[in-house]
Amino acid sequence: MNRVLACLFWLAVGLVLLFITLPLAVVVAASLSPSSAVTFLPWEWTLDWYGALLTDRWLQPFLLSVRIATLVAAISGVLGILAAYAIVYERIPGATAIMAGLLSPLSVPQIVKGVAIVLFLSIIGLQGILGTPALIAAHVVLALPFVTRMAATSLANFDGNLDRAAQSLGATKRQRLQHIVLPMIKPGVLSGVTFAFIISFNNIPLSVFLVRPGDTTLPIAVINYLEYSLDPVMAAVNVASMIFILAVIFLFEKIGGFSAQLHGGSK
Amino acid sequence: MNNYDIELVSVSKSFAGLPVVEDLNLQIPRGEFVSILGPSGCGKTTTLNMIAGFNTPSSGDVRVRGKSQTRVPPERRNLGLVFQNYALFPHMTVAENVGFGLRMRGTPKAEIGPAVEAALRSVRLDGLGARYPKALSGGQQQRVALARAIAPRPTVLLLDEPLSNLDLKLREAMRIELKEIHEQLGMTFVYVTHDQEEAMAMSDRIVIMWQGAIVQQGEPDSIYRNPATRFVADFIGRSNILSVSWSAGEAAFLTLNVDGSPIVLRSACLTDPQGIRSCCIRPESIVLLDGTQELMPGQNRLDGVVRRIVNLGAHQELLVDIADGLALTVLVRSGRSSSPPEPGSTVTLGIDPHDVQVLSD
Numbered sequence: 001m002n003r004v005l006a007c008l009f010w011l012a013v014g015l016v017l018l019f020i021t022l023p024l025a026v027v028v029a030a031s032l033s034p035s036s037a038v039t040f041l042p043w044e045w046t047l048d049w050y051g052a053l054l055t056d057r058w059l060q061p062f063l064l065s066v067r068i069a070t071l072v073a074a075i076s077g078v079l080g081i082l083a084a085y086a087i088v089y090e091r092i093p094g095a096t097a098i099m100a101g102l103l104s105p106l107s108v109p110q111i112v113k114g115v116a117i118v119l120f121l122s123i124i125g126l127q128g129i130l131g132t133p134a135l136i137a138a139h140v141v142l143a144l145p146f147v148t149r150m151a152a153t154s155l156a157n158f159d160g161n162l163d164r165a166a167q168s169l170g171a172t173k174r175q176r177l178q179h180i181v182l183p184m185i186k187p188g189v190l191s192g193v194t195f196a197f198i199i200s201f202n203n204i205p206l207s208v209f210l211v212r213p214g215d216t217t218l219p220i221a222v223i224n225y226l227e228y229s230l231d232p233v234m235a236a237v238n239v240a241s242m243i244f245i246l247a248v249i250f251l252f253e254k255i256g257g258f259s260a261q262l263h264g265g266s267k
Numbered sequence: 268m269n270n271y272d273i274e275l276v277s278v279s280k281s282f283a284g285l286p287v288v289e290d291l292n293l294q295i296p297r298g299e300f301v302s303i304l305g306p307s308g309c310g311k312t313t314t315l316n317m318i319a320g321f322n323t324p325s326s327g328d329v330r331v332r333g334k335s336q337t338r339v340p341p342e343r344r345n346l347g348l349v350f351q352n353y354a355l356f357p358h359m360t361v362a363e364n365v366g367f368g369l370r371m372r373g374t375p376k377a378e379i380g381p382a383v384e385a386a387l388r389s390v391r392l393d394g395l396g397a398r399y400p401k402a403l404s405g406g407q408q409q410r411v412a413l414a415r416a417i418a419p420r421p422t423v424l425l426l427d428e429p430l431s432n433l434d435l436k437l438r439e440a441m442r443i444e445l446k447e448i449h450e451q452l453g454m455t456f457v458y459v460t461h462d463q464e465e466a467m468a469m470s471d472r473i474v475i476m477w478q479g480a481i482v483q484q485g486e487p488d489s490i491y492r493n494p495a496t497r498f499v500a501d502f503i504g505r506s507n508i509l510s511v512s513w514s515a516g517e518a519a520f521l522t523l524n525v526d527g528s529p530i531v532l533r534s535a536c537l538t539d540p541q542g543i544r545s546c547c548i549r550p551e552s553i554v555l556l557d558g559t560q561e562l563m564p565g566q567n568r569l570d571g572v573v574r575r576i577v578n579l580g581a582h583q584e585l586l587v588d589i590a591d592g593l594a595l596t597v598l599v600r601s602g603r604s605s606s607p608p609e610p611g612s613t614v615t616l617g618i619d620p621h622d623v624q625v626l627s628d
């Protein structure tokens with residue numbers, strides 16, 4: 001009986017993994033195909049389509065997306081830490097209501113949010129910031145719930161005795177935040193910040209309303225390109241951004257650098 | 268200037284209107300190892316937190332070396348703290364943990380290194396400074412916590428059930444070690460525990476708390492021999508507690524009737540006989556008389572029937588019925604020659620009047 005269950009379990013796991021990876025494999029294969037029609041399992045291989053990415057047409061949107069995503073990650077990281085600090089650590093009055101407010105963007109569809117932001121900006125006469133500044137602001141609103149939530153969870157799991165121990169050892173509040181609280185919640189904050197980066201870097205539904213023509217982010221450039229052609233360049237763009245995102249995740253994981261303490265061992 | 272490191276003056280604390288500590292008065296002389304002992308929930312941690320500054324007393328005053336601490340935040344009280352769950356900083360090495368207090372006070376780097384090493388040496392962890400806490404056993408982690416607390420040379424070390432998370436063998440070894448560290452440092456230790464053996468083994472003085480109040484304090488020996496209340500007699504060591512009333516005699520020759528039975532006991536206690544409500548007899552102070560022994564003048568002599576025997580290895584624990592609904596627990600040493608009586612057999616118990624401790628509740 002247990003045997004059968006185990007077999008079924010691993011079968012299910014295998015199918016899920018296959019379901020996740022197979023489309024990616026198709027895209028990778030397509031990006032390497034010499035034929036300009038998108039095909040799966042081509043018999044010859046080429047990297048030509050990747051060469052096409054190294055032109056302004058793709059490099060400009062890529063760099064813009066990286067710049068925006070980096071700023072969004074940094075800004076939402078700082079704001080998320082501050083919000084979580086006030087809500088969880090200081091337990092300011094109305095903490096629960098503030099948390100609910102900060103998480104509320106999660107419950108509004110992004111398209112609705114996009115329209116709302118455009119309307120709002122034109123009503124208050126700030127159409128001028130449409131484009132990069134508006135993109136950054138909108139992405140921060142979108143990413144903040146994730147960062148705040150993760151930072152708040154880390155802070156809530158933080159053992160108050162550590163703080164008390166540090167205090168009894170003479171650490172002032174500023175010293176405790178710097179030497180104890182921040183390092184302890186760093187892994188949580190960093191995963192929140194990683195989310196923020198990816199959310200911004202991949203975003204289409206909000207960005208569509210806010211980009212200025214001729215100054216687009218990478219996903220919007222992809223959408224624009226798709227309107228006219230479906231060829232292996234598309235596949236190459238997607239594979240390249242996937243690799244980039246993996247690299248970013250890996251980098252943040254490294255910065256988190258918590259494995260040493262979690263598994264013991266010397267510095 | 269008195270010689271007290273810590274004074275609690277009529278300290279009370281309530282949480283949301285519920286009193287947890289009530290009118291506590293306590294003086295802790297410099298250099299003493301004082302245990303605050305009581306069952307869990309009696310307010311020990313709350314009391315310790317008021318000394319450390321993490322709880323503000325609802326009323327009363329906490330003084331450290333004669334100075335009121337009302338306006339002094341915890342980080343400026345210079346008191347060391349050791350927690351039950353160690354509370355080591357997991358992202359710092361052992362050496363960084365131990366040096367933390369000195370670093371935060373701006374001690375020059377050149378002095379921190381040697382101080383850290385000295386502290387690690389005194390808890391016998393030299394050489395482990397580069398490890399992370401997670402790589403150490405529970406006992407080692409608690410020693411790091413101890414070294415971290417003593418490295419900045421606090422006025423007083425406050426310990427809140429520091430051994431409770433360790434297994435029995437280690438706990439017993441650490442008791443001795445803690446006592447040695449205390450002697451070596453000459454620092455005042457305030458040790459909170461619910462474990463009476465631990466408190467008996469280490470303390471110069473024990474303060475017994477119950478329901479937010481101090482019920483008795485004194486040297487371990489004197490508390491054991493002269494418990495002031497039924498609660499203390501029951502909580503410290505094992506005891507037979509009998510409800511009694513005074514029938515005759517004065518001073519060292521009190522005659523007591525055991526309530527609800529014809530049994531009469533003599534006690535050599537010096538108290539106001541009117542206030543006597545019960546008495547306590549330690550199981551190990553009762554002797555089995557085998558008929559050959561002469562009764563000392565005035566000694567209590569009781570006949571009984573052995574109901575059951577529990578073999579404790581070094582001792583045999585006998586439950587002896589001495590009257591209807593009245594039984595005494597008797598502890599006799601297991602001897603090579605003498606075999607303990609069988610269940611059901613008749614025995615004679617001898618109790619010295621000095622071992623019949625009268626209680627007022």
Ligand SMILES: Nc1ncnc2c1ncn2[C@@H]1O[C@H](COP(=O)(O)OP(=O)(O)O)[C@@H](O)[C@H]1O
Binds near residue numbers: 282305307308309
């Ligand atoms: N912050 C608090 N809020 C409300 N009640 C508390 C708080 N801290 C302690 N108590 C209550 O006070 C009583 C004594 O707690 P504590 O001092 O921790 O006891 P001990 O350390 O002796 O086990 C307990 O009944 C506990 O529930």
Ligand SMILES: [Mg+2]
Binds near residue numbers: 311312313427
């Ligand atoms: Mg406690």
